[in-house]
Amino acid sequence: MFTSEAEKVSLPFQANTALSSPAGRPDFPVEKEVLEILEVASIRLGDSHGNAKRSITDAISFLAAKIQHAPELTSRKCAGATLSFRQVRRIREYIDQHIDQRIEVATLGFVVGRSTSHLSRLFKHTLGLAPHAYLTQRRIALACKLLGETDLAMCEIALRCGFSDQAHFSRSFRRSMGVNPTSWRRAIADNERAVTLEGPARRMNHEQRI
Known part of the structure; x- marks a missing residue:
């Protein structure tokens, strides 16, 4: 891996300088690979080049500590x-x-x-979901409320809910609810009529049983 004794000595100082820099994002797989390289280099140096060996040892300790605490740091970032x-x-x-x-x-x-x-x-x-999707969700929720509780025209509901025009409103509503606004309003009206008629019918059946 190393072509000369000089290259062996220069490696630890370069690696140590790069690792001490605050710039760049952590890349733990790469750090593990660098750690293995430094360990091999330390073994090859043997007892010579004392300063270089100490630098490599320091770099190994630094990387080992950083990798050990990596899961903890990552989980904190994700939690926040x-x-x-x-x-x-x-x-x-x-x-x-x-x-x-x-x-x-x-x-x-x-x-x-x-x-x-x-x-x-x-x-x-x-x-x-994305902010735009959430915004559309809020617009559609208001549209459903206005369709069920008011007699406002479709174009007026579209404007009140922030849609550029009635066509845009209809497309967005159908995409979200599966039906167009007119069908939705009709279904609500039919359901309310059914509930209104259901009450007297139940009372009549009850009286007949008595």
């Missing part, structure tokens, strides 16, 4: 890679208060003090 309940609530409240407007992911990030890319990752880890 989520949005808190309070952050989710703030995002939801902001969306609901501005739901008739165009809302950018960058704006949601600003609400909780996160960058756009970081927020997207946290959203995935916390809620299992």
Whole structure:
């Protein structure tokens, strides 16, 4: 592996300098490979080149300690890679208060003090979906409420829920709910009529049995 005694001596100092640098991300498989190389180099040096051998020994100890604590550090990072309940609530409240407007992911990030890319990752880890998907989910939820509780026209519901137009609203609604908004409203009305008629029918059956 080494072509000369000089190369043997220079290796530990280069490796030690690189490992001491705070730049770069940890790559534990590579560190294990480097550790094996350093161990082999230490054996080959034998009792000569005392300073080089000490440098290699220090590098081995450094790498061994780092690898030993790697799972602990990784688990801590993963545990913290989520949005808190309070952050989710703030995002939801902001969306609901501005739901008739165009809302950018960058704006949601600003609400909780996160960058756009970081927020997207946290959203995935916390809620299992992207910010845009969550936003659409909130818009559709409001649309369902308005379809069932009001007689507003489809175009008005589309605007109140933040869709660019009725066609966009219909496509998004069908993609999420499996039916178009008109069919959804009709199904709700039919269900309410069935419930309204069911009460008197039950009373009549009860009176007949008596």
